Amino acid sequence: MHVKGFPLHTDSKSMAFVRSFMRCYLAGAGFNTRGMQNIGLMYAMQPGLTAIHTDPKKLRDALKRYVRHYQSHPFWTPCLVGILLNVEQAIATDHFPPKMLTKVKDTTAYSLSAIGDSVFAGSLLIFWAMLSICLLLSGNPHFAFAIGLFFLAALQIFRIYTFTCGVRQGFKFLKQLKQWDLINWGRRVKYANAILLLWLWTLIWPRPYQWWELLLGVSALLIFGRFVRTGLLSRVLAVAVFVGLVDLFTWINESGWTGFAL
The missing domain is CATH 1.10.287 (Helix Hairpins)
Structure with missing residues (x-):
């Protein structure tokens, strides 16, 4: 792979992928009613696509693949970007047909969005919020602050890990995600939320x-x-x-x- 006659070093591609990961935090900044998060996705993909596709025409074609509608849970954006970068590398070497990407991308994004809404928004975020409230009401502000830091750090580790696995394994990483059984774990967290709700009632009743x-x-x-x-x-x-x-x-x-x- 060359850029204007010079080889593209692995370090350059790695740094481009790091920039793509960092841009995932801004994926929701360009939210719109037509394409939803498509502008943010294309913004996150741009550094990696530039490193993968050195031909200007192929780069334009790659960018156009991400202008269309895109919507998923923000916690899964790094994972999706990593998987898509892996696929784009396969497209660049003619190992994956570009026409199949849109359908596969949408199916993966919607599936992960459903899991994210159930596990993260519907379970873990509520667990953190109610646990923090109960700790604050019971006179343990330092413990509540520590819990918040723990969940914040865990989320960043989750983002980094899923992005890295997505880049390395592509769609094969989805098999590993399936083994995590996140839906059932979300249901278990909801049982814990019910207990926290009872604790909260005893504090505010x-x-x-x-x-x-x-x-x-x-x-x-x-x-x-x-x-x-x-x-x-x-x-x-x-x-x-x-x-x-x-x-x-x-x-x-x-x-x-x-x-x-x-």
């Missing part, structure tokens, strides 16, 4: 309280959750009704009316 009051609140939340999951009730309406019942119950206790007392 007006004191003094009796055990049956907390049991009544948990039962009501489970019922509303069931209605939301089956589609019989919207989330916003369920929260509004639940909060209204809590306020009503608080008003009954404060007014001294003991009609519901056990």
